[in-house]
Ligand SMILES: Nc1ncnc2c1ncn2[C@@H]1O[C@H](COP(=O)(O)OP(=O)(O)OP(=O)(O)O)[C@@H](O)[C@H]1O
């Protein structure tokens with residue numbers, strides 16, 4: 428076999444070299460050329476070669492296999508991908524359909540699918556939660572509107588009935604006068620309801636401006652106490668002052684006054700004749716705690732949360748007095764929350780109730 432130039436040069440330099448070679452009409456060869464060096468002199472070059480025919484044959488077959496198999500593999504993986512993507516995205520389709528039905532106004536729709544802990548499962552869960560909340564809040568709005576209409580319709584019905592009756596035939600002047608007086612009362616009642624509704628809806632929209640000035644709660648409490656003494660007089664209800672500690676909070680004096688007055692009014696209203704109402708103010712760490720305690724009709728535990736809802740009145744309260752729309756405490760809890768405070772109730776049926784309002788104390792200026 429002829430020795431190539433590179434093989435010659437490399438072996439002359441004392442190194443072994445591997446080469447591939449192809450001669451006409453011969454199978455391809457793989458060659459190794461090894462120099463034999465004795466005492467620093469290159470004596471021989473041993474060259475060994477082997478046919479690459481079998482390897483080439485394997486490679487050729489492999490190429491054919493690739494050419495045939497690749498399109499098949501591609502087609503199979505495409506089909507599998509299509510199938511898997513379709514399966515994985517089917518829940519997304521369901522979500523889209525449900526969203527369409529919900530957009531059409533059916534908020535009772537929920538996604539029914541296995542709650543697997545994968546991405547789609549989480550998405551569906553989140554989606555259901557969201558619809559649930561939307562549903563609840565729409566329901567609340569509808570309830571609110573119907574309650575509000577109902578509350579306003581009652582005084583209107585009364586006014587209409589009385590007016591029609593008195594107009595039926597000529598009557599003495601006093602009759603007209605008394606109907607007008609009664610109508611004025613109903614008008615006052617409606618004005619009060621509308622004012623409260625307006626306040627709550629403006630509060631919902633974040634339009635109620637709150638002043639933030641230091642307010643001395645103790646003088647507020649004493650003021651309200653004086654006012655409340657008159658409230659209870661005709662039913663012989665005594666309004667007393669309990670412990671009153673000095674306490675400064677940051678807030679809106681008018682709103683805080685309204686909050687406390689609402690609570691005291693409730694306490695007087697839901698007391699029995701001869702009962703006692705006590706107003707207190709203590710400080711506890713970083714909080715001022717206002718309390719209004721009565722010995723009145725009390726509130727069943729199941730209603731403790733609901734009394735803060737708009738228009739909610741307990742059956743006992745309805746039986747006790749007709750007066751009231753059930754908006755007072757909703758306003759109280761809004762005022763407390765917008766002062767970063769909390770309002771709580773403890774009550775035993777028939778024994779009395781204590782409402783407490785915790786408000787953060789104003790930071791003491793050094
Ligand atoms: N001190 C209390 N004792 C017993 N029940 C109370 C007391 N305070 C509130 N409640 C219950 O909570 C309900 C809601 O109170 P809220 O002040 O919101 O409404 P209201 O007093 O009925 O009407 P208004 O809107 O005129 O205040 C009352 O109807 C009553 O059932």
Ligand SMILES: [Mg+2]
Nearest residue numbers: 689693755756
């Ligand atoms: Mg009230």
